[in-house]
Amino acid sequence: MKMKYKDTGFRAFYRHFIAVPMKENLKVALKDFPGAEDANCILTYGYIDREAGLTLEILAAGKETKKGFSFAEGNDTVSSKIRIGNVADDEVAFFDDEDGNLAARYTGKLEMLHGYDAPEEVEKTRSMTFLDASRDESCIDDVLVYLVKDGLKPEGCWVRISGLGDHWIMGTLLNEPDQNFGYHNGEKIAFFVQETEDKKVICYSDMNPSQKITAADLEDGSLLEAAVTAFNNERTEPHLIDILELLRDSYVWIPCNAVLNEEDQKYWDDIARKLTDNPDADPTELIGTEYRSKGETRMIPDILQNGDAYFFPVFSTVEAMGEYGEHFSKVQRHMLQAITLAKNNEKELAGIVLNAFTEPFVLDAKIWDVVENMKSRIEE
Incomplete structure (x- = not known):
């Protein structure tokens, strides 16, 4: 042929x-x-x-x-x-x-x-025929995405596809927008596909800033929890973006295993051994005893497993951990710090799971850097 x-x-x-x-x-x-x-x-x-x-x-x-x-x-x-x-x-x-x-x-x-060979997510997008009208003729993974923001004209920019989510496509801006959308050449953005009234399929990225919030609004975790509920009830683009933006500014709780240094561990092992060897010993006598650690205590985040996939758990509140949290020490960290900890974990993680035992939301590993690059909604 x-x-x-x-x-x-x-x-x-x-x-x-x-x-x-x-x-x-x-x-x-x-x-x-x-x-x-x-x-x-x-x-x-x-x-x-x-x-x-x-x-x-x-x-x-x-x-x-x-x-x-x-x-x-x-x-x-x-x-x-x-x-x-x-x-x-x-x-x-x-x-x-x-x-x-x-x-x-x-x-x-x-x-x-x-x-x-391209990453699996990019490979999947190559079979998406609805993207063909937006593709560069020879650079197949480069698509024309219209940036949209109130007060500005829609502007087409070239974006190189880098990942794929359930409801969005990830990519890197390949040129500097002529207008001030708040994002620049080389930064990653999420974009969506939409059919226009004349049945034309286009790619777009909504860059309107969301309503500003204060740090106090996020303290009790209820705003983040409500956003997850809204998304789980109606999986739309605005609800998803709301979660990602709130996560970017939130402090979360991380369950950790406390690992003592050798000298401190020996001290507590000796106490445990004395209690075991002496049946008449009264453990309640230790209540109120003060001990100053001799070295640094390492906090190792726990990892959850689902089938063959591993997840880094974080929680909006200590209470959201339930009985699971009773077995761990708990540290509070900014979500951006939690992402860094997840990236540095020895296991290859599929994502970060928020509130795994109540109403969970999984932040896929492939979009961690998108959350990191988001602009803060916190009012200064």
Whole structure:
């Protein structure tokens, strides 16, 4: 089958074997491959370079005759590429490779391309056809997102997709907005997809500042808890953003295991041993005893497990821990500090779970940095 890129879209090229016609400007790219002198086409394989866009990796020199195509051996010692813009207007041939012959023959070169594999969330967005109207022609992960803010005109900016949530898509601004939206080139934003009245699908990011609050408004955790309830009852974009913004400014409680230094641990172990060895000992005699620790006590946050996934638990109040909290020491930290602790945990965490045993909300690990980059709603 022969078609042009503009007639097929990127999915026909992505992870497919394609023979492109030999042109004068491609001879240099093929010069280190066997059979290059007699080639009239080039066998390539399509992949996505997130910086440079859709790219064709050269696998071998080819020869097209009336009987079909034949391809020479490859060269795994060099990497030679053709950017899609060089062949976008050319008629190219596609190969399904149903028997796996081409994949087996050029497996060395194909293995090299795994270095360009995208994160799973980004890969999922490549199959979302409703984004196609907003995509850059060759840089598939770059989409046009309209920034929206009261008092300003909607402004289209290019955003490179970096993650995917249940109700939003994450990305990095690739250019500086002309107007003051409060976000700048290189910063991460969340954006959403909407169908307009004329059935056109667009991407947008609402950058209106939310109503200001005071630190006192957040002290008892009720405002954050109410936002979670509202979101769980109606999973809309405004409710989600409300939770993320409140979390960004909140102080949360973290259950921890207290780990004493060696000298302090020995002191308490000795007391426990004396009580165990002396059945007549009265533990109540220890009540009121003062002890000054000799060294630093480390507080190790507890980790919750659900199946194969691990979560960093935080709570809006001590009371929200319930019976679970009775087994731990408790420290209060700003949510941004809690995110840092979660990032530095030795386990690979799936997220931070708020109020795991009452009305939970999971802050996925992939959007921690989004919360970190949010502007504070606290009035100064």
